[in-house]
Amino acid sequence: MKLLLAILRIIVGVLFIFSGLIKANDPLGLSYKMQEFFEVWGWHGWSDYTLALSVTLIGFEIIAGFAVLLGWQFKIFSWLLLALILCFTFLTGYAVLSGKIKECGCFGDCIKLTAMDSFIKDLVLTGLILFLFIFRKRVQPVFNTLTSSIILLLAGVLSFSLQWYVLKHLPILDCLPYKTGNSIQEKMKMPAGAIPDSSVITFVYNKGGKDVEFTSSQFPADFDSTYTFVRRYDKLVRKGNAEPSIKDFVVLAEDGTDFTVEFLNEPGYQLWLFLKNDYEETDWSLKLEIIMKLAQQKNIPGFIITNVALDPLLEKSPRLIALMFPLRSDVTAIKTAARTNPTLYLVKQGTIINKWGVADFELALLELNKLEGNPKEDPNPPVVDSLNQSPAIIDSTIRK
16 A cells, blocks of 8 residues: 555656646746636636736646655645645536637647546546545655755745746747747648638627627728727637647738738748737837847848737837837737747748747847848838838838
């Protein structure tokens, strides 16, 4: 029995530590998954607290894994582990039975598990933890109290420090479809031989206090900054057997004109600033100004890809508009592409050359210094006013 308990503790402890570290590499990913659950349940008020919940849960998961291995205060941690795994099992079970959530994020984006895979894993873990819980009084600590306390303290410092680092920079292990070296066009393609889902993308905007719905191909004729984005959803018409890695990257002009294909296929280097609506201007904007001055010398254009409408963006950050051309995109795509707010990309014809989190913008200068830049086709290019030009000449603006 003693040997069996030791083996089960090692299995459970290692799994919890591994799961926690994978999620600690990208706590925002778990935060977004929590938001997905809360939105399905209609608990919209909880969405503001998901990041704090994510960081806390990940930290506890790692600490609990070490506590199980050490056998420290096992009578207490066995109760906590049981409560945690029952919570996980309920969530994955709900995802399977409801069909509203495809993935549960148990191992983050690095190890993709379907809702059913996650549910089976949690059922097995529940059985193991129940066994340990029943015989919890037989578990003896491996080290004395002081040594165990120091190890757990270090584990806690490790977990929270790692999360703090990636939230300021970017995930150390990039498992997202927008990783450096990937071609966005290729990731938007269906796998060979796959049958895609047939669905209709529907946008919900608020105008004059009323929600207005329309599809991506039927934007209102009067669409402008008076429309405030609420959400978008896909209405499934026919279920396929696969989907592309990137399925929601869309680039729109302010009037709703979609020119994603032309934008991605444009040759030469570009700088993209992914910016979500809840951003705050700090010293990164000054660094960006220096970056864009160097980029202009090398004929490299810059674009803001954001879910913020032009008028509020201009009111809050007029200097950003002077530096980079603003483009609209879906907030879901921005969340996936940008794990810090903002995030800067160096892109060449749709291929991601490099990217930097908000704390690493100065590294972009080092990268730009190495580049020859884009050739200058016109020695006397016309001055373009990004605020007043019409969407019809956006493509020619990109080319210059």
